[in-house]
Amino acid sequence: MTDAELVARVLDGHVADFALLVDRHHADCLRFARHLLGNEHDAEDATQEAFVHAYTSLGRYDERNLFRAWLYRILVNQCRTLARQRGRRDRRFVQDPARVEGAEHPATAGRDDLREPLAAALGALEPRMREAFLLRYGEGMGYAEMARVTGSGVSALKMRVKRALAILRPRLEELLGG
């Protein structure tokens, strides 16, 4: 049964079928949020809020679109909101497009629950770059789907991924060589 069919069943009153959608997507969402936010607790909060929001808003889901993209869009917004609320402590997310597309940021401290090499490499990325890079190479999304998820244009996303890869390259080469 497809995601869209499950959504239709939930809306027809078979609410327990939402658990199947949770089973399909929860692990991936949580892993993505964990890598994006760099914190297990924040990731669980964002993922939980995303699923609750998706559940209560299920009537607004348009079955012509991919459910995963719709869900990830909610999740990305939750992560951004959470990071904005809590990020005042470390300012991981910035709103300046020039900075988004521009310079490398120093590694972010406090990524306490990721494996160290990967955490350090991701910590080097500006958040929108990290977001795009994780969607592309972590979640394996195409650029059209990424555009639906992030609300950004395809060319901007390609640029972010390319720059992210350039930034990560020395670290990844080091890891690959080691």
Added chain:
Amino acid sequence: MAEIEDRLAAYFAAEYRRSPAPAAAARARLVGRLASVPPPRRRARAFAWLLGPRVVLSPLAGACAALALVAIGVAVSPTLRDTLRVALPRPASTPAAGGTRVPAGGAGSERLVQFVLVAPGASRVGVVGDFNGWDPLGSPMRRIGDAWTVAVPVSRGRHVYAFVVDGTRWVSDPAAPLAPEDEFGFRKSVMVVAGADST
């Protein structure tokens, strides 16, 4: 150049997938939270009756239907006969009586109820109750550490239930009151599920 980047990206993707699996406890907490959320409703579409499927009769069928109505009207009332003579000479396509849907929210009296039983020594646990026909295999529970849990849709109202441990041993819920009815000698528990509109 591109080949190196592909290799690096593939390496990253593999590392990403190997990162620690999300805890089952987080899923259980999510499902527990969802159980307290009102069920979703299908969005009402404005002008849906205009956009929905309809039956369009051929002009001939419309004319026959109109003539049948005229005949009925003539037989029923002279006054109506006069009215129909004016109103019915234009047989046309007739929309079906569709367009009205039973609101999906009508089935929303079901709520997800999260059952939890701590049974570290068990090899399998299920919940049985009047909501699943007392089927020991109907609602198998998942192990999370020492606890077993499952979310089951239950209609509003009072329900009697129990846990079945290892397929044979019936256990009441230590966190819920015992049900007075014990027809088969099993200890059962009782719960009351509130409706979506009472939360």
